[in-house]
Amino acid sequence: MRAEEVLRKLGDERPLVHHITNYVSVSLVANVTLSTGALPVMAHAHEEVEEMTSLASALVLNIGTLDLDQIEAMLLAGRKANERGIPVILDPVGAGATSLRTNTAERLLSELEISAVCGNTGEVATLAGLSAEVRGVESLSGDAREAAEKVAGALGVTVAATGETDYVSDGERVLAIENGHALMSRVVGLGCASTAVVGCFAAVGAEGGGDAETAAEALAYFGLAGEVAAEGILDGPSGPVGGPGTFEPRLLDALAGLAADPGQLGGGLRVRELARD
Amino acid sequence: MRAEEVLRKLGDERPLVHHITNYVSVSLVANVTLSTGALPVMAHAHEEVEEMTSLASALVLNIGTLDLDQIEAMLLAGRKANERGIPVILDPVGAGATSLRTNTAERLLSELEISAVCGNTGEVATLAGLSAEVRGVESLSGDAREAAEKVAGALGVTVAATGETDYVSDGERVLAIENGHALMSRVVGLGCASTAVVGCFAAVGAEGGGDAETAAEALAYFGLAGEVAAEGILDGPSGPVGGPGTFEPRLLDALAGLAADPGQLGGGLRVRELARD
Amino acid sequence: MRAEEVLRKLGDERPLVHHITNYVSVSLVANVTLSTGALPVMAHAHEEVEEMTSLASALVLNIGTLDLDQIEAMLLAGRKANERGIPVILDPVGAGATSLRTNTAERLLSELEISAVCGNTGEVATLAGLSAEVRGVESLSGDAREAAEKVAGALGVTVAATGETDYVSDGERVLAIENGHALMSRVVGLGCASTAVVGCFAAVGAEGGGDAETAAEALAYFGLAGEVAAEGILDGPSGPVGGPGTFEPRLLDALAGLAADPGQLGGGLRVRELARD
Numbered sequence: 001m002r003a004e005e006v007l008r009k010l011g012d013e014r015p016l017v018h019h020i021t022n023y024v025s026v027s028l029v030a031n032v033t034l035s036t037g038a039l040p041v042m043a044h045a046h047e048e049v050e051e052m053t054s055l056a057s058a059l060v061l062n063i064g065t066l067d068l069d070q071i072e073a074m075l076l077a078g079r080k081a082n083e084r085g086i087p088v089i090l091d092p093v094g095a096g097a098t099s100l101r102t103n104t105a106e107r108l109l110s111e112l113e114i115s116a117v118c119g120n121t122g123e124v125a126t127l128a129g130l131s132a133e134v135r136g137v138e139s140l141s142g143d144a145r146e147a148a149e150k151v152a153g154a155l156g157v158t159v160a161a162t163g164e165t166d167y168v169s170d171g172e173r174v175l176a177i178e179n180g181h182a183l184m185s186r187v188v189g190l191g192c193a194s195t196a197v198v199g200c201f202a203a204v205g206a207e208g209g210g211d212a213e214t215a216a217e218a219l220a221y222f223g224l225a226g227e228v229a230a231e232g233i234l235d236g237p238s239g240p241v242g243g244p245g246t247f248e249p250r251l252l253d254a255l256a257g258l259a260a261d262p263g264q265l266g267g268g269l270r271v272r273e274l275a276r277d
Numbered sequence: 278m279r280a281e282e283v284l285r286k287l288g289d290e291r292p293l294v295h296h297i298t299n300y301v302s303v304s305l306v307a308n309v310t311l312s313t314g315a316l317p318v319m320a321h322a323h324e325e326v327e328e329m330t331s332l333a334s335a336l337v338l339n340i341g342t343l344d345l346d347q348i349e350a351m352l353l354a355g356r357k358a359n360e361r362g363i364p365v366i367l368d369p370v371g372a373g374a375t376s377l378r379t380n381t382a383e384r385l386l387s388e389l390e391i392s393a394v395c396g397n398t399g400e401v402a403t404l405a406g407l408s409a410e411v412r413g414v415e416s417l418s419g420d421a422r423e424a425a426e427k428v429a430g431a432l433g434v435t436v437a438a439t440g441e442t443d444y445v446s447d448g449e450r451v452l453a454i455e456n457g458h459a460l461m462s463r464v465v466g467l468g469c470a471s472t473a474v475v476g477c478f479a480a481v482g483a484e485g486g487g488d489a490e491t492a493a494e495a496l497a498y499f500g501l502a503g504e505v506a507a508e509g510i511l512d513g514p515s516g517p518v519g520g521p522g523t524f525e526p527r528l529l530d531a532l533a534g535l536a537a538d539p540g541q542l543g544g545g546l547r548v549r550e551l552a553r554d
Numbered sequence: 555m556r557a558e559e560v561l562r563k564l565g566d567e568r569p570l571v572h573h574i575t576n577y578v579s580v581s582l583v584a585n586v587t588l589s590t591g592a593l594p595v596m597a598h599a600h601e602e603v604e605e606m607t608s609l610a611s612a613l614v615l616n617i618g619t620l621d622l623d624q625i626e627a628m629l630l631a632g633r634k635a636n637e638r639g640i641p642v643i644l645d646p647v648g649a650g651a652t653s654l655r656t657n658t659a660e661r662l663l664s665e666l667e668i669s670a671v672c673g674n675t676g677e678v679a680t681l682a683g684l685s686a687e688v689r690g691v692e693s694l695s696g697d698a699r700e701a702a703e704k705v706a707g708a709l710g711v712t713v714a715a716t717g718e719t720d721y722v723s724d725g726e727r728v729l730a731i732e733n734g735h736a737l738m739s740r741v742v743g744l745g746c747a748s749t750a751v752v753g754c755f756a757a758v759g760a761e762g763g764g765d766a767e768t769a770a771e772a773l774a775y776f777g778l779a780g781e782v783a784a785e786g787i788l789d790g791p792s793g794p795v796g797g798p799g800t801f802e803p804r805l806l807d808a809l810a811g812l813a814a815d816p817g818q819l820g821g822g823l824r825v826r827e828l829a830r831d
Contacts, residue, residue: 016413023300023577024584024596030301030465035521040465041371041413042301045344048377055374055413067599094595097609100602136570136595136609186810188584188594244589245806252522256463293690300577307578307742312798317742318648318690319578322621325654332651332690529799533740 001205003217003269007262009204010037015057017199020044020074022064022093025189028248029062032193035256036221038200044070049077058086058203062192063104064093064137071104078112087115087202087210091195095119096126096134109155115202115210116158117151118195124161127151137191139163145274149174158210162194166219170212177216178270179223181230186244187251190226197222197255213271220269225254227268278482280494280546284539286481287314292334294476297321297351299341299370302466305525306339309470312533313498315477321347326354335363335480339469340381341370341414348381355389364392364479364487368472372396373403373411386432392479392487393435394428395472401438404428414468416440422551426451435487439471443496447489454493455547456500458507463521464528467503474499474532490548497546498535504545505531555759557771557823561816563758564591569611571753574598574628576618576647579743582802583616586747589810590775592754598624603631612640612757616746617658618647618691625658632666641669641756641764645749649673650680650688663709669756669764670712671705672749678715681705691745693717699828703728712764716748720773724766731770732824733777735784740798741805744780751776751809767825774823779808781822 033040092105122139125132128150132142144161201218229250233242310317369382399416402409405427409419429448478495506527510519587594646659676693679686682704686696706725755772783804787796
């Protein structure tokens with residue numbers, strides 16, 4: 001589904017998106033969800049996760065500061081989401097850095113029906129069994145396109161590998177997204193935030209929610225908001241007038257502005273389908 | 278107590294306000310507390326909550342991301358606060374969404390002496406046994422005035438139900454607060470933040486801290502700060518120049534600016550007492 | 555090592571800094587780490603902390619919202635850091651407020667080899683057995699220089715006691731840092747953030763990482779960024795045009811701007827060695 005249509009539906013329906021996520025970027029993730037047009041909720045207690053997921057239109061699992069209790073909450077919520085047929089989006093933060101993260105990402109992929117995986121290149125490459133360098137939660141190297149295609153092909157899910165260019169594959173098609181701005185790598189949690197946007201889009205997207213085109217449009221909308229947010233920030237009359245700190249609130253403004261008037265997306269989204277190798 | 282007097286006392290006394298709160302808006306809540314003139318502290322370990330509450334002038338309990346451990350911490354801290362006679366403010370975030378949240382709000386209200394309950398309309402309506410729609414932590418419908426009056430009457434506590442107009446009732450009086458700005462519903466955690474301000478005001482308010490007038494003045498000050506923050510944000514020469522992202526830091530600026538010079542409140546606070554039905 | 559050299563090394567090497575920290579200022583701490591040039595990672599699960607520390611170049615322990623599980627994670631990570639010889643920085647947030655905090659700070663100092671302790675005056679004075687007033691996590695009184703010297707002398711570690719003037723001592727030398735701005739005490743978590751910068755500097759600093767000069771240069775860089783961020787914020791044509799809210803993102807901009815071009819530090823850092831008493 002195209003971004004313009006998705007954003008109109010989000011504004012009309014205001015679906016609930018349930019996040020089980022890390023405590024570093026949680027506030028940003030919640031605000032990004034709200035600015036995109038959905039309603040965020042965070043809930044992790046084993047006593048309520050299933051009930052909360054029952055109210056939601058999508059579930060986003062982010063293992064950025066995982067522990068055993070949280071993993072159990074993810075499994076409980078994920079099974080409920082699967083039972084209800086709502087999309088489950090996984091951000092395998094730090095897969096490749098520690099075995100707990102790699103194993104947990106694999107476990108969630110094996111025990112749950114995941115609609116889409118969104119990670120940086122190194123994380124996705126790790127899941128593909130490809131060589132890549134992950135330093136903490138940062139990807140330092142890897143082939144994003146190859147990683148996305150390989151994981152998507154092996155697992156039969158939509159996979160987004162983000163980097164300078166983002167690649168989304170469902171194992172058949174490969175889409176490249178060229179929106180974005182260099183400042184986006186200078187703010188903590190924008191990877192988590194882009195996954196949240198994929199979750200919002202999936203909440204109102206086509207059947208099952210996690211199709212490649214909808215995910216690609218989500219990333220393009222997010223990247224375009226980054227371009228809008230960066231306008232004017234780096235070109236003051238006497239040099240730079242901003243940086244990563246002021247960029248973050250401007251990004252929320254841009255997401256909200258575009259969501260409120262999706263006609264502005266115009267030809268700004270740069271998604272193209274690649275010929276298969 | 279009137280806002281101007283409260284803010285002067287806060288600046289002079291800098292009371293400690295102990296928050297046991299959710300991890301989504303915790304940073305905003307702490308900064309709102311500090312900008313209002315109090316000193317925030319967050320502590321939840323069962324081994325220290327009572328000792329921390331012993332140092333505090335008010336305790337704010339917010340169940341936005343509750344779990345069993347945290348509920349136990351709230352009970353320990355709450356009993357200590359009651360023993361010491363300091364005000365305890367409860368924000369029943371998500372009551373009505375899951376039974377854990379509804380039951381926990383009711384349990385805290387039954388096991389502790391709560392001075393004031395501050396929630397959105399749907400949450401307060403849930404506690405009143407009225408029909409309301411809560412989606413996650415967002416209120417979608419309900420009658421704020423009726424909800425506030427009914428809970429206040431039934432429980433004998435001050436109750437604030439926030440919405441486009443906020444209503445505060447102690448079961449006898451009903452006050453309507455008309456300050457605020459539409460952008461305030463576009464930022465995550467501003468409900469939690471308004472409860473924090475009620476907690477700050479209660480810390481230096483009249484005996485017991487949770488009287489209806491002081492709570493209403495707190496909400497009016499918070500709403501006025503929102504109006505100040507929104508000034509200029511939506512009327513750039515070529516359309517909107519800001520949004521929810523840049524609004525949030527400006528709100529902190531406005532809270533701090535008004536707190537530093539309470540004379541500026543002037544006639545800006547729009548609190549009026551309603552005739553009883 | 556001088557700040558200019560440290561910042562160039564951080565930009566070249568992008569070392570991983572592992573934080574086990576509080577949930578109030580964690581997002582700010584992560585962004586400050588990234589803006590300074592290092593890569594932040596937060597991980598606390600007992601199953602992965604040691605592995606994450608094995609990838610890191612420095613470990614920062616901050617007890618701002620401690621509990622028993624987190625203390626155990628700090629001990630696991632700290633032992634691994636000691637085994638590997640990477641610097642361990644401790645921020646004893648709230649030492650002096652509750653016995654859990656005081657005892658935990660002392661326990662970490664006794665069971666681990668800490669490279670540097672960074673706290674506010676009251677916290678450090680508490681560790682020195684000096685009288686001081688700590689309200690929650692805020693220092694209200696105490697002699698920063700005396701506290702730093704006494705703890706450094708007693709424990710043989712580098713100690714920074716922050717306040718209007720910051721003092722760093724290794725038990726032999728005492729350095730005073732006079733950079734900074736009054737607005738820095740109006741934003742929650744800037745103490746945690748300054749400790750994070752000390753951690754980043756230690757990650758690429760001289761052998762062992764926690765030497766007094768490198769810590770002092772870190773605090774001076776952080777304080778100078780505060781001065782840059784405050785420029786223009788308080789002198790609008792009709793009075794103040796900003797406050798603590800807009801100051802925070804500007805501080806991140808300033809940290810990133812100075813880190814990207816360390817030549818700008820010029821003569822801006824005001825670190826001076828004091829004659830011993």
